Amino acid sequence: MDGAPAAARSARRGELPARGGIGLKAEHVREVLETHPPVGFLEIHAENYMGDGGPPHHRLNLLRESYPLSIHGVGLSIGGDDALDTVHLERLARLVDRYQPEAVSEHLAWSSHEGIYFNDLLPIAYTTRTLHRVVAHIDQVQEHLGRRMLLENPSTYVAFAASTWDEVEFLAEIVRRTGCGLLLDVTNVQVSCINHGRDPIAYLRAVPARAIRQIHLAGYSEDLDGAEARLLIDAHGAPIESDVWRLYDQLLSRTGPMPTLIEWDNDVPVLATLLAQAARADLRLGTLGDPRLEAQQ
Amino acid sequence: MRSSSSQSAFARALVDPDHPLPPGLAAWNGSDPERRFAVYRNNIVVSLIAALVARFPVVRELVGDAFFHAMARHFALRHPPRSRLMLAYGDAFPVFIAGFEPASALPYLADVAALEAARTSAYHAADAPALGPAEFGGVDPDALFAMTVQLHPSARILVSHFAIFSLWAAHQQALAIAGVDPSTPEDVLVVRPLLDVEVTRLLPGGAVFITRLSAGASLGAAATAAIAAAAEFNLTAALHVLVATGVVTRLTPCRGERP
Secondary structure, eight states: OOOOOHHHHHHSTTSOOSSEEEEOOGGGHHHHHHHOOOOSOEEEEGGGGOSSSSHHHHHHHHHHTTSOEEEEOSSSOTTOSSOOOHHHHHHHHHHHHHHOOSEEEEESSEEEETTEEEEEEEOOOOOHHHHHHHHHHHHHHHHHHTSOOEEEOOOOSOEETTOOSOHHHHHHHHHHHHOOEEEEEHHHHHHHHHHTTOOHHHHHHHSOGGGEEEEEEEOOEEEEOTTSOEEEEOOOOSOOOHHHHHHHHHHHHHHOSOOEEEEOOSSOOOHHHHHHHHHHHHHHHHSTTOTHHHHTO | OOOOOHHHHHHHHHHOTTSOOOTTEEOTTOOOTHHHHHHHHHHHHHHHHHHHHHHOHHHHHHHOHHHHHHHHHHHHHHSOOSSSOGGGTTTTHHHHHHTOGGGTTOTTHHHHHHHHHHHHHHHTSOOOOOOOHHHHHTSOHHHHTTEEEEEOTTOEEEEESSOHHHHHHHTTTSSOGGGOOTTSOEEEEEEOSSSSOEEEEEOTTHHHHHHHHHTTOOHHHHHHHHHHHOTTOOHHHHHHHHHHHTOEEEEEEOOSOOO
């Protein structure tokens, strides 16, 4: 089945360990350097380290000696109608070359159009036309970087009448055509499924588990749509909800232990709070299949 | 050459709250997509304002939180980022402030914003080893004036009709705001020789001196220009700034004549 011998996979050289990791926030860099907390890996947003020099690179160099690293891009606009920004792609290539991260990931989303950068991850229609474009963009990225990238499933608030593909099938087809891996954001699965009246458990059953190389977990917030139905917002500003932890367990039962990142980008708490969330992931990664796990929820 | 796409309509509606929603949006329960689309509109403006809050803390303190948010929202909707590097977002904010009528009662605000923008730009600038007293000390004083210098990639000079250094320093608790007369002209050197961004107030003529050096003038020619600009120019103090701040990365014997 999909549940490959996970210990062997994570032990392979050059991959993220199947442990809890944290998104490295500017607010925490000094403390991480000084206290060296036992997290499995660090993830940075690529664009925050695309300055020419200065303290960000100095500190990341020091941290790189002690931690496996995931470089997570937010600005490439892989789902965009526009051609990829080759200057930006080259910046990413230089960053990847410099820090040799264990993983490089980007989003199934667009963030720029006709020269304007929106600083947000915007939704795409799932059509055969957009599939071809995304596939071409991922081919271009993987060719330029000379390595496999991971693609993250999106959190979305609107759908498109034009869509003819189911999101999971769309992702699976991209994986099939490009050979890219998946960064499965469990919170995004929950957010998008609730927002579009779908079943998150069915989503996790259908996702091509063999392609998953990393997992993201984050807190969401709640709003209501125009019909007073639940509208979940992928706010990255709160602890992970219990329903997301349950979906995470569900996913791990298919994939085996996976590198799991705790994302917390807004209202950033003290480092200890992030570490405690990562430890909750570690508990599940270490006690996989342990029936006591159910009781701990 | 672009094809007019669904993303064009989506993009236009994102940064124009009065623009109608893009066609073709759907919701599983048939609800009006307005509230759903508003999440994107809100995310974008909130994230851009947050970037400006982070980069311009002193401007925010000078005008207060509510005024700053309103001003930042105006800027964000009219000047969304043209670059994917958010660390550079707000480079145009000082010029925007200079023309922002509601802020005209604070004529120094734009220059304080320029100082804050220079600090973050210096923070991310390229690294280079700075020369210190040892390197300068080894130079024959007579030869020094015929030399040109290479300035550190992080070096930025700000010239203002207002007390930008004192206003900024008062908001770092470095001096008392009560003693600051905003209408005192102050020039500033911003540089990050290692990890810390240093902000140094320059004496009269000091900005001309360093600006000329950065344009390739010899130390002697730059001093002449500084004296012409400010009769009270103090060369000893200006040289001390070069040595003490680490703004120089290379000293080169000058071959050609430069006025």
